[in-house]
Amino acid sequence: MLCAPVYHEGMPLPALIPLRHFFDNPERASAGISPDGRTISFVAPRDGVLNVWVMPREGGEAVPVTNDRDRGVRAYFWSRDGRYILYVQDQGGDENYRVYAVDPSHPDRVRDLTPFPGVRVGILAAPRTTPRHLLITMNRRDSQLFDVHRLNLASGKIDLVAENPGNILGWTVDREGDVRAAYAQTPTGDYQLLHRDTPDGDFRVIGEYANEDGGHAYAFTPDGRRLYVGSAKGHDLTRLVLVDPATGDETLVDEDDEADLSGPAFSDVTGELVATFYTRDRQVVHTFDERFARDWEALAGLHDGDPHVIDEDAGESTWIVVFNDDRDPGATYVFDRATHEARFLFRARPWLDPATLAPMTPVRVTSRDGLSLACYLTLPVGVEPKNLPLVLVVHGGPWARDMWGYSSEAQMLANRGYAVLQVNYRGSTGFGKAFTHAAEREFAGKMHDDLIDAVEWAIAEGYADRDRVGIYGGSYGGYAALVGVTFTPDVFAAAISYVGPSNLITLAESFPAYWRPLLAGTWFRYVGDPDDPEAREDMVRRSPITYVDRIVTPLLVVQGANDPRVTKIESDQIVDALRERGVDVEYIVKDDEGHGFVKPENRMDLYRAMERFFAEHLGGRVGDADEGGDRAA
Helix, strand or coil: CCCCCCCCCCCCCCCCCCHHHHHCCCCCEEEEECCCCCEEEEEEEECCEEEEEEEECCCCCCEECCCCCCCCCCCCEECCCCCCEEEEECCCCCCCCEEEEECCCCCCCCEECCCCCCCCEEEEECCCCCCCEEEEEEEEEECCEEEEEEEECCCCCEEEEECCCCCEEEEEECCCCCEEEEEEECCCCCEEEEECCCCCCCCEEEEEECHHHEEEEEEECCCCCCEEEEECCCCCCCEEEEECCCCCCEEEEECCCCCCEEEEEECCCCCCEEEEEEECCCEEEEECCHHHHHHHHHHCCCCCCEEEEEEECCCCCEEEEEEECCCCCCEEEEEECCCCCEEEEECCCCCCCHHHCCCEEEEEEECCCCCEEEEEEECCCCCCCCCEEEEEEECCCCCCCCCCCCCHHHHHHHHCCCEEEEECCCCCCCCCHHHHHCCCCCCCCHHHHHHHHHHHHHHHCCCEEEEEEEEEEECHHHHHHHHHHHHCCCCCCEEEEECCCCCHHHHHHCCCHHHHHHHHHCHHHHCCCCCCHHHHHHHHHCCHHHHHHHCCCCEEEEEECCCCCCCHHHHHHHHHHHHHCCCCCEEEEECCCECECCCHHHHHHHHHHHHHHHHHHHCCCECCCCCCCCECC
């Protein structure tokens, strides 16, 4: 049932909310707590750049401990011993991440612990048993493969723990901090679960999984004898199972009737399973621990949004909880699990009044071939929800999904007078393996049909004006926008492609080296291998660049020059081809960005252009250049 729109006859239009309120840096975000529970941390602007700050838990002055002057620190965590705050950061959006450490008692003395040019580093684990170390993955030895190393946080010494033989996609660590399981891919794109009994033993295959059946290991049981694994063997939905390495047998632990497993949660102290999480229209939680269940129920009384525990102290007595809410982004609390007392810390964007923002409503659309598409509709406040200009916002991936909650893009567009429709088209994850794999070889095919079917639904329901429909998306969503103006040029009156591929051949040939081991089970299966002549021909047919002569829709193209996933050539090709035809196309390139804009000044440029572009071609409202004042387009 669709919720009633926020509209009453004769009510005034809401004031235009300044763009910077949506897209500039938050006031505070990403709260954390030190292992001893005495110090609260968060990120906040320091001279306009996000950095980590700390303050006493009981209150007092907050002080910055990092001083990044470029891209900002957006995510971090405390070391197990509480001596360091750790974070990863790349250079200019190249996604070659390094690990940095700072001692909060000596602010600004940040150390680069992995100063290796052209190397991508990831955090595998921070084992409780070795609080002065991290387990990290690096492709330093071979650019295509990630080995596991132990990093000493005090000295910076790095030791090899496990070398990747060439087929391993991920590693799993036991409670003692030893790498004892791995997830591997076969040459045909299927998967294997590997296990070894001792830290220096040989891995052996304990489970074979078809491509669509999963097989990823989450954790070991507390005794180290069995593995918690996400599996869809014999079932459409991914479930949580226990795998016995001795036999390979699976024992069902938990499942949901409607959604794939999003992930389990374990006690850091005991290693016991405490909850599983699923995403239907909204978050669903199954609990396995009485204390956790009581605490989770208590959280429900704090806020209407979906709670997420983003940090806790070493004794699991205090939680840092942030609520995902469609109209109140980033409400964050300190929650005492013993007393159920909660202290409000901050809202990420306190200048946003929830009463002025638009509800995001889950809706279901049936595709032309009978699939149920989970969608989200955001209708503008104070506007009769009839014959509105519509913006179709297409998520990236495509192996991802839209979810209920706060969306700065949806809220900005709704505030400008647009209906906003987000569609979980086939290929989106979380809805079962049949739905995800219905996207195989359907780029620019049935995946795009799903988007068009959703637009037709919005028109038929009376929400959207057929002549004022726009499309926007990033990554795969950018590709969808280009498909929209080439395969269905009569549907859209305006399109914005943000880091979107235009040519599936050149895209695949330019993927980062460390993606190559993944391609058999993902890209080659869903889209095609450009080295296969038949697949290559099909990829040409599904590439927007092939049909550039069909483009008559006004188009805005946005690109980060350092993007390693969708390289600049993808946007250059489509823009150059249009300009050769004498077609005016707007093109925004940022030389200091990658796959998505991080710097607030670049984000502001993007959304100023989006606001103006859609206003010009769809008829929504647009604000003053600086403040977003209330004037009509």
